[in-house]
Amino acid sequence: MVDAHAETAQRVAKELGVAAFTDYRELLGGRKIDLVSVASTTETHHAVARDCLAAGVHVLAEKPITVTVAQADELIALADAKRLVLQVGHLERFNPAWLAVRDKITRPVFIEAHRMAPFKARGIDVSVVLDLMIHDLDLILPLVASPVTDLRASGVSVLTDGIDIANARIEFANGCVANLTASRTSTASLRRLRVFQHHEYISVDFGERRIGISRKREALIEGEDPIDTETVQQPPGDALMTEIQAFVAAVNNGSPPVVSGREGRDALAIALEIDRMIAARQNSLCRS
Numbered sequence: 001m002v003d004a005h006a007e008t009a010q011r012v013a014k015e016l017g018v019a020a021f022t023d024y025r026e027l028l029g030g031r032k033i034d035l036v037s038v039a040s041t042t043e044t045h046h047a048v049a050r051d052c053l054a055a056g057v058h059v060l061a062e063k064p065i066t067v068t069v070a071q072a073d074e075l076i077a078l079a080d081a082k083r084l085v086l087q088v089g090h091l092e093r094f095n096p097a098w099l100a101v102r103d104k105i106t107r108p109v110f111i112e113a114h115r116m117a118p119f120k121a122r123g124i125d126v127s128v129v130l131d132l133m134i135h136d137l138d139l140i141l142p143l144v145a146s147p148v149t150d151l152r153a154s155g156v157s158v159l160t161d162g163i164d165i166a167n168a169r170i171e172f173a174n175g176c177v178a179n180l181t182a183s184r185t186s187t188a189s190l191r192r193l194r195v196f197q198h199h200e201y202i203s204v205d206f207g208e209r210r211i212g213i214s215r216k217r218e219a220l221i222e223g224e225d226p227i228d229t230e231t232v233q234q235p236p237g238d239a240l241m242t243e244i245q246a247f248v249a250a251v252n253n254g255s256p257p258v259v260s261g262r263e264g265r266d267a268l269a270i271a272l273e274i275d276r277m278i279a280a281r282q283n284s285l286c287r288s
Contacts, residue, residue, distance in 0.1 A: 002027065024048055028055040035085070035251050037244070038062060042126055046071040053078045053086065060247045062089040063138070064130050065264035069272065072265035079261055085250045087257035088264030089243060090138040092191075096237035097209045098139070101202060104213070110196040111140055111178040116186035119159050124184075127163040128155070129271045129278075133182035136193060138259065138267040143195075146174035148270065155278040158185045168274045209234040 002021045003009035013020035027033050028051060035058035038048050046066045049059045053075065065088045066072045079086035092098055113136040124131075148170055155166035165183040172178075191206035203212035214229040243258075250257040 025051060028052065028057065033057055035060070035247070037089075037247075039089075042130070043067055046075065049075050049086070050078065053082055053084055056082060056084065058085040058247075058251045060087045060089060060244070061261075061264070063091075063264065064126070064134055064268045064271065065261065066268065069265060069269050072261065072268055076261040076265060085247065085257050086261035087247045087250060088138075088259045088261060088267075090135060090259045090264065090267070091239050091243060092135045092139060092206055093259055094237075094239040094242040094246065095206050095209070096234040096239070097204050097206055097211055099237075099242075100232065100234050101204055101211050101213075102143075105143055105195050105202060106197065108144060108176050108195045108197050111143070111176065112194045113140070113178070113180045114190055114192050115180075115182045116188070116190040117184050118187060118189065119164075119185055124160050124162065127166070127275050127278075128182050128184045129163060129166050129168075129274050130268075131182075132184060133166060133168065133180055133274070134267050134271045135191075136180050136182070137270050138263065139193065140170075140178050140180075141266055141270070142263060144172050144174065144176045144178070146172040146176065149173050151270070151273060151277065153274040153277040154281055155274075163275065163278055166274065166278060170270070209236070 001009055001013040001016060001018050002024045003012065004022055006020075006022050009020040009022055021027060024036075036052050037060045038045055038052070039062045040048055042064060045061050049061050052059050059079070061075075066075065075086060115132045115136055117132060150171040151168065153166065153168040155163040158164040164185050166181070168180045170178040170180070189207055193204045193206070195202045199216040201214040211232045211234065212229065213232070214227050217226055217228055246258045249255065
């Protein structure tokens with residue numbers, strides 16, 4: 001257990017029955033560890049993950065993977081060269097509702113995501129795009145599996161100096177369109193993704209772990225509802241534990257991680273472009 005604050009390190013280490021350290025580099029000499037979860041602040045992800053990978057240690061890095069795309073590319077190249085697992089902690093991939101519905105989404109044509117949260121001081125070192133919207137970007141990009149052809153974004157600052165509410169509209173080469181909204185100034189939490197595909201509409205409520213699937217009836221009878229709707233409530237699950245188990249399995253089996261470094265890098269790249277577009281829009285408005 002490593003924490004920069006000695007008291008915290010000692011307290012948690014005692015609870016877990018492990019040794020406490022205040023500097024992660026103490027663990028790297030002599031190969032005291034085989035794998036590590038990097039849950040430090042975003043700006044330290046690159047340095048910590050780089051040092052661990054260089055020492056031959058498999059890495060699970062919290063999202064966003066790094067601050068810049070160049071840093072992410074460096075980690076990916078290092079992990080590849082060392083034949084190590086680099087997994088990114090996009091936790092919604094392991095949400096019970098998403099695990100139950102992911103394979104039912106085959107050819108989305110329109111996607112709408114809303115991710116709202118009450119204000120918290122934790123996480124304001126990055127914009128709401130990197131804090132919240134990046135979760136939905138990570139889900140959507142491999143789901144659509146098509147290059148981005150057009151991107152439009154807008155956002156505003158409300159409670160911090162950064163962007164607190166953001167909206168992005170993404171068009172893909174295969175014709176799919178995604179509309180994403182994220183806010184960290186809401187009065188209640190909401191994590192919902194809606195996917196439209198041919199003759200079918202799927203709704204995923206990540207917070208409530210509820211899935212709604214509506215399909216057009218093949219045989220229409222006059223006077224009856226042309227849509228069949230099914231709602232499925234998923235049982236509680238520990239997404240964090242599932243994520244860690246998947247990481248350990250990838251290390252032990254030599255299999256690809258559920259969320260690879262490249263996927264984390266791609267989500268980061270789009271998130272940073274959204275931030276850039278919002279900043280450019282704000283600067284333009286200030287000059288006018």
